[in-house]
Amino acid sequence: MKVNEYYRASSLEDAYQKLLASPKNAIIAGGLWMKKMGQSYETLIDLSNLGLDKIEDKKDEVVVGALATQRDFENSKVVSFLYAGAPAFAVREVMGVNFRNIATIGGSIMGRYPFSDVITGLLPYDVKLEFYPAQKMSLEEYLNYKGRLNAILVAVHIKKIEGKGYFKKVKTTALDFPIVNIAVAKVAGEYRVVVGARPMVAAKAYKAMEYLNNGAKDFTKAAELAVEELSFMDNKDASKEYRVDLAKVYVRRGLEEVSK
Amino acid sequence: MLVTFYLNNTQVSYDVRPDEYLSHTLRSHGIKSVKVGCNESTCGSCTLLVDDKPVMSCSVLTASIEGKHVTTVEGIQEEAAKIAYHFAEEGADQCGFCNAGYALVVYALKREIKNPTEEQIIDYIVGNLCRCSGLQSQLNAIKAYLKEE
Numbered sequence: 001m002k003v004n005e006y007y008r009a010s011s012l013e014d015a016y017q018k019l020l021a022s023p024k025n026a027i028i029a030g031g032l033w034m035k036k037m038g039q040s041y042e043t044l045i046d047l048s049n050l051g052l053d054k055i056e057d058k059k060d061e062v063v064v065g066a067l068a069t070q071r072d073f074e075n076s077k078v079v080s081f082l083y084a085g086a087p088a089f090a091v092r093e094v095m096g097v098n099f100r101n102i103a104t105i106g107g108s109i110m111g112r113y114p115f116s117d118v119i120t121g122l123l124p125y126d127v128k129l130e131f132y133p134a135q136k137m138s139l140e141e142y143l144n145y146k147g148r149l150n151a152i153l154v155a156v157h158i159k160k161i162e163g164k165g166y167f168k169k170v171k172t173t174a175l176d177f178p179i180v181n182i183a184v185a186k187v188a189g190e191y192r193v194v195v196g197a198r199p200m201v202a203a204k205a206y207k208a209m210e211y212l213n214n215g216a217k218d219f220t221k222a223a224e225l226a227v228e229e230l231s232f233m234d235n236k237d238a239s240k241e242y243r244v245d246l247a248k249v250y251v252r253r254g255l256e257e258v259s260k
Numbered sequence: 261m262l263v264t265f266y267l268n269n270t271q272v273s274y275d276v277r278p279d280e281y282l283s284h285t286l287r288s289h290g291i292k293s294v295k296v297g298c299n300e301s302t303c304g305s306c307t308l309l310v311d312d313k314p315v316m317s318c319s320v321l322t323a324s325i326e327g328k329h330v331t332t333v334e335g336i337q338e339e340a341a342k343i344a345y346h347f348a349e350e351g352a353d354q355c356g357f358c359n360a361g362y363a364l365v366v367y368a369l370k371r372e373i374k375n376p377t378e379e380q381i382i383d384y385i386v387g388n389l390c391r392c393s394g395l396q397s398q399l400n401a402i403k404a405y406l407k408e409e
Contacts, residue, residue: 003279006261006323032301032319035281044278046324071313096387098307098314098365174386175302 002040008049012132015045015152027152029067029107032099052106052154055079064156066106070094070118073105082158083125083185086165090121090183093169106153112143112201115177119143120196121167123204124185126159143201163187166254170246172237179238180246184254191255193222195247198232205229208251219259223251265325267291268335276322282308283317286332293333293360297389304388307361308332314368316387333360339367342408346401354392361388366402376406 009015019025024042028034031044052067057078064073073079074092082088094100094108094117108118109129119139127139131151139156142149165185169178178197185192191212196202205226212222227247232240264273267286276285283306286294294317297305301319308317309331333340340363347353347362362385369376369384376384381402390398 001279003277006278006321008326028321028324031321031324035301035319044321044323048324092383095302096304097368097384098304098316098387099301099319101310101313101315102301102319175389 001035001038003044004041005043006046007043008046010049012047012050012152012154015047015050016132018043018045019152020150027110029104029110030069030102031107032103033107033111033113047152053104060160062158062160064105064158066153066155067104068106070100070103070105070108071097074100079158082160083163083165083187086167086183086185087121087125087158090117090167090169090181093117093167093171093178093181095175105156109139109142109156110153114199114201115197116201117167117169117178117181117196120181120183120194120202122156122158123194123196123202124165124183124192125163125187126161128157128159129153130155130157140204143203161188164258164260166257168250168254170250177237180243180250182247182250182254184251184258186258191222191258193226193251193255195226195230195251198230198243198247199235199237200231200233203230205251212255219252219255222255223248226251261323263322263326265327266329268331269329274322278321278323280322281318282310282320282322282325282330285322286317286330291332291334295357295360297357302387302389303358304365305358305361307364307388309335309364309368312368312371314365331364333363336363336367339363339370343367343401343405346405347398349404350397350401352390352393352397352401354390358388358390362390362398366405369402370406378403381406 022042028044052065054065055076056063070091074088079088128136132154167183169181181196183194193205193208207229208222208226227244232243234240283296295305297303299318306318307314343363
């Protein structure tokens, strides 16, 4: 990675103006994937003086600052109570502690990485992203947004609703990317099914959800609907067929788990 | 650019490139205990503590640590000696390349989690790879060290 200037923003407006100043300027969060990509930047904009690393327990939601680290997230008491701990568990599946102390929740979301455990782990829930300048969109809307969003992610709002979650990352070694990852939830009586790393960024399996939320109880059939609806591909880690087989099994197990 | 931080409780100011990583800065100033293995945020050999938290220094820009406290194995000599003793007792110490990173992550584990379970120990050290010994001997050594007091 090549960088000409490292800039510490004094406010969100200051950071935003700097971001707009050149297409070669970028916000840095944890910076781990930036290193891996090895691109050149004119200016990296550091937001660490802006207090965006807090995790706050509000009445109806948990508000996670964009620069809260993955480790902060998984260790947060308030996060651990969300959906039987499933979102925290998903984040704990990422690499080791010395990695998660660098990687941030905001950076993990903004990159829309096809291998992301953080995105898959959060997508079943009612999650809104708060940007500067003032704008909110759901996590799902952001994943479907075309092109680069010229805005700064400030916080991630996770709604507190009674429910239970399940997360499974299939990987060949402890520090590997997922071959596939699955998040299933039952929130206020409604089933949610998400499959990621197919190897594409996580998506909801709407047909399976509709089937279950209309009262059907056949979890095997629901898992089949999920893999029929979502697309899967080959890559060097696994074949399309292997991913489909894994997803079918773990969607079913997830549904069994959250329905208990 | 000039970056000022605390290295083992001593204030230092280094002139660094904006894209320079902490492992490189420290090694170029003589702190050779910071090992660089994969240089891809994976192996954990370069682990050190920033504000008491273990991080992979190959992936932390030096520019980002202005005003922070950096601890290398030189900063925890007494504890490192105890950890080294148990590593030697268990045969966990072979080529030694991963040891400094291990010492720091084990020290951080002890401070962060009181009486950790085996699962918590494994979760904490999984980001530090050893290519010599298969990790069981490290686990035994860490358990013995944590039982010390």
